[in-house]
Amino acid sequence: MANRNKNIEVEIKETANQSESLTELEVLVKNKVIGTVRQPLDEQVTVLYKAEKEMTAKTIDEGIQMIIAEYNLHDQ
Template sequence: MANRNKNIEVEIRETANQSDTLNEIEVLVKNKVIGTVRQAQDEQAMIWYKSDKEMTAKTVDEGIQMIISEYNLHDQ
């Protein structure tokens, strides 16, 4: 029997650390932070998962996708 797809609402919120040279975004599911993406100007994006694991990505969008993928694999 196949599982049905679940709709999960993902919220992307800019943090208070946002500036002209720093882009910092929190990814939330059900009002819980599942990860943070931070990218300084002209650098790779740093990703922090809620499990305190760190990774890098080329762009903020790629970082957001990585956080959502990690959540779908391990936390659902």
């Protein structure tokens, strides 16, 4: 039997640390933070998972996709 695809609402919010020199976004599912994407001005994007694992990405969009993939793989 095949599993059905579930629709999950993902929310992206700016954090209090957001400024002109820092872009910081939280990725939430069901009002729980599943990861954070942080990019200082003209630097690499840092992806912080809720399991306190840290990786880098080329773009903010790629970082958000990495967090969602990690959530789908381990937390659903």
